[in-house]
Amino acid sequence: MAQLRDHLAHAPIVEALIDVRVLPRPDASMQVLHDLAQGLNATYPDLKPMRSVEAHLNFKDGQVGVTGNVAREQGWRVKNEQRGAVAQFAIDRFTFNQLEPYTRWESVSREALALWRLYADAMRPIEVTRLAVRYINRLRIPVGSGLEEYLEAPPSVPREIPQTIREFLSRTVVSDPARNASVIITQALEAPLDQRSLQILLDIDAFAETTMPPDDASIPGIFNQLRELKNIVFFASVTEKTVEMYK
Amino acid sequence: MQDSDTVTRFIYSKSNFSKTKNRAKPNAFSPFPHDELSTAHITALADDSVWTLATAALGQEAGRGAIYARADISVGEISKQHLKAIRDDDPFVRHTVVKGWPVLSDPAERKAQWLEIALVLSQQAALVAPGSPILADRTGR
Amino acid sequence: MSTAAAIQTRHAGLYSPVRSTGESDSAITLFHLVRVAREHFRSSIAVGTPLEVALAELDEAAREAALPGWNGYAAKPIDAAAYASARSFLELLPTMEEFPEISVDGDGEVELDWLADPRRALTIVVGANGRLIYAWLDGPRTCRGTEWFDEGIPSTIARAISSITSHDVRNRTKG
Numbered sequence: 001m002a003q004l005r006d007h008l009a010h011a012p013i014v015e016a017l018i019d020v021r022v023l024p025r026p027d028a029s030m031q032v033l034h035d036l037a038q039g040l041n042a043t044y045p046d047l048k049p050m051r052s053v054e055a056h057l058n059f060k061d062g063q064v065g066v067t068g069n070v071a072r073e074q075g076w077r078v079k080n081e082q083r084g085a086v087a088q089f090a091i092d093r094f095t096f097n098q099l100e101p102y103t104r105w106e107s108v109s110r111e112a113l114a115l116w117r118l119y120a121d122a123m124r125p126i127e128v129t130r131l132a133v134r135y136i137n138r139l140r141i142p143v144g145s146g147l148e149e150y151l152e153a154p155p156s157v158p159r160e161i162p163q164t165i166r167e168f169l170s171r172t173v174v175s176d177p178a179r180n181a182s183v184i185i186t187q188a189l190e191a192p193l194d195q196r197s198l199q200i201l202l203d204i205d206a207f208a209e210t211t212m213p214p215d216d217a218s219i220p221g222i223f224n225q226l227r228e229l230k231n232i233v234f235f236a237s238v239t240e241k242t243v244e245m246y247k
Numbered sequence: 248m249q250d251s252d253t254v255t256r257f258i259y260s261k262s263n264f265s266k267t268k269n270r271a272k273p274n275a276f277s278p279f280p281h282d283e284l285s286t287a288h289i290t291a292l293a294d295d296s297v298w299t300l301a302t303a304a305l306g307q308e309a310g311r312g313a314i315y316a317r318a319d320i321s322v323g324e325i326s327k328q329h330l331k332a333i334r335d336d337d338p339f340v341r342h343t344v345v346k347g348w349p350v351l352s353d354p355a356e357r358k359a360q361w362l363e364i365a366l367v368l369s370q371q372a373a374l375v376a377p378g379s380p381i382l383a384d385r386t387g388r
Numbered sequence: 389m390s391t392a393a394a395i396q397t398r399h400a401g402l403y404s405p406v407r408s409t410g411e412s413d414s415a416i417t418l419f420h421l422v423r424v425a426r427e428h429f430r431s432s433i434a435v436g437t438p439l440e441v442a443l444a445e446l447d448e449a450a451r452e453a454a455l456p457g458w459n460g461y462a463a464k465p466i467d468a469a470a471y472a473s474a475r476s477f478l479e480l481l482p483t484m485e486e487f488p489e490i491s492v493d494g495d496g497e498v499e500l501d502w503l504a505d506p507r508r509a510l511t512i513v514v515g516a517n518g519r520l521i522y523a524w525l526d527g528p529r530t531c532r533g534t535e536w537f538d539e540g541i542p543s544t545i546a547r548a549i550s551s552i553t554s555h556d557v558r559n560r561t562k563g
Binding site: 370 | 448449452453455456457458459460461462463464489490491492493494495499501503506507509511513519521522523524525530531532533534
Binding site for chain 1: 399400401402421422424425426428429432433434435481482483484485541546547549550554
C-alpha cells in the first residue's frame with residue numbers, strides 16, 4: 001500500500017461530496033428550499049430545480065407520442081461554475097459537491113458545513129440520519145499495464161486462464177466498528193475511445209448512520225473522521241507508483 | 248444566380264442549430280424527406296428585411312409556428328457541392344430551391360452523401376438569430 | 389499478473405447496457421447488484437451527469453419531433469427504433485468522453501453532432517437496429533460511411549469521435 005499522506009498536490013479527484021441525510025419535518029416545504037437556494041444567488045448564481053421525470057413516450061405503429069410527463073420535484077441545485085462547487089438541497093438531504101478543480105479538505109469542508117447550517121436553519125429537520133464523505137478518483141494508467149502495479153486490490157484472475165482484462169467493476173462495503181462507520185469502495189475500469197490510456201475509477205464513500213439533532217456539535221468532527229477513513233482506504237487501495245503520479 | 252449571391256435557410260426548430268457553437272447543425276441543411284432544399288434569396292437585403300421576408304414563410308403548416316434562426320450561405324459554397332440554387336419565387340417572392348442532390352438507389356449511401364453535403368454546408372453557413380423568435384400570427388394574417 | 393488491456397475491436401463505457409437472459413433468482417440478484425454498483429457512479433455529477441444530460445436532450449428532441457412536419461419542412465416524426473438505438477449508443481460512450489449535441493433529422497432518425505469548429509466536425513445519424521450513417525469533416529477533407537453497432541462502438545466511429553473531441557473543450561458537466 002502507499003504511504004498515508006494528508007494531501008496530494010495533484011490528487012486524481014474528479015469529485016468530492018459531503019452528504020447529510022435527514023428525517024424531514026412533516027411540513028417540510030419545497031418553497032423554503034427554493035428560497036434558501038435563491039438566497040445564495042450572489043455566490044451560486046446557477047439555480048436549477050432537481051426533478052425526477054417520468055416521460056411517458058408511447059410508441060404506436062413505429063411512431064412516438066408523448067402521453068404525459070410526470071415531474072416530481074425533489075429540490076434545488078445551485079452551482080458556481082467557476083469554482084466547480086455545487087450544493088443540492090432536497091427535502092430529505094443536503095449535498096455539497098466539489099468538482100474539478102479540487103482544492104483542499106479544509107476549504108471544502110468549511111464551505112459544506114456553512115451551507116449545511118443554512119439548510120438546517122431553514123428546514124429544521126427532526127434529526128440527522130446519515131453523514132457521508134465520498135471521493136471519486138480517476139486514475140490514468142498506460143494500456144497493457146499490470147493492474148497490480150497501480151492497485152493494491154485489483155481483480156484477481158486465476159492463473160490458469162487468460163490474463164487480459166477488458167473491463168471490471170467491483171463494489172465492496174466494509175464496516176469500521178472503531179469509527180462507527182462503513183465505507184463503500186467501488187472500482188471500475190474504463191477505456192476512452194482513443195485507447196491511448198485506461199482509466200480506473202476509484203470511488204470511496206465513507207458514511208456513518210446516526211440519529212442526532214441537526215445542530216449537534218460533533219457533526220464537523222464526524223466529517224473529519226470520515227475523511228480520515230476515506231484517506232486510509234485511498235492510500236491502502238493504491239500503490240506508491242500511483243501516488244508518485246499525483247504528488 | 249451568381250456565386251456571390253446569398254441564400255438563407257430558415258430554421259423553425261430549436262434543436263436544428265447549436266447555441267453553444269453558434270452554428271447550424273447538418274440537419275438544418277438536409278433536404279429529407281424531399282430531394283431539394285427550400286431556401287430564400289437574400290442578396291442585397293438588410294437584416295430587418297430578411298426577417299420581414301421570414302414572416303412570409305410562416306404559416307399554419309405544421310412546425311412553422313416560429314423562426315428561431317436562419318443560416319446564410321453563399322451560392323458559391325452550394326455550387327462547390329455540385330448543387331444548383333434556382334430562384335423560383337414560389338410559394339413566396341425570393342424563394343429559392345437548391346437542387347441536384349445525388350440520386351442513388353442505395354438509401355444508406357444516398358443518406359451518407361447527403362449528410363456529408365449537409366455537414367459541409369451547415370459548417371460554412373453563418374448562423375443569425377433574431378433577438379427573440381419570430382412568431383406566426385395565428386389569426387392567419 | 390493481471391494485465392489491463394484495451395481491446396481494439398470493442399469500445400464501450402461504464403454504462404454500456406448489461407443484458408441478462410438468466411431466469412434464476414441468483415441471475416436476477418446478480419443483475420440487480422451490477423446495476424446498483426453502476427448506479428452508484430451515476431449519482432455522481434462528474435461521472436454520471438454527462439450521460440444524464442445527453443439522455444435528457446434526446447428526450448427533449450424526441451418531444452419536439454413527435455409530430456409530422458415538426459421542423460417546418462415536412463419532416464417525419466421521430467422513429468421509435470431510432471430513438472431506442474440512440475439511447476443505447478449514448479450509453480456506450482465512455483464517461484470521460486465529450487457527449488454530442490442531439491437532435492432529430494427530417495427522416496425521423498436521431499442526429500448526433502460534435503461540432504468542434506467550422507473545419508472539424510462529425511455528425512452521426514442513428515437509425516433503427518444500430519445503423520450509424522456518419523459524415524466527418526477534417527480541414528479540407530470529408531469522409532462518410534455506414535457502420536453498425538451492437539455491444540460496442542465501431543472502431544471507425546471511435547476514432548472519429550476521439551479525433552474531433554481531442555481539441556474540443558466543451559464541458560458537459562454543465563448540467
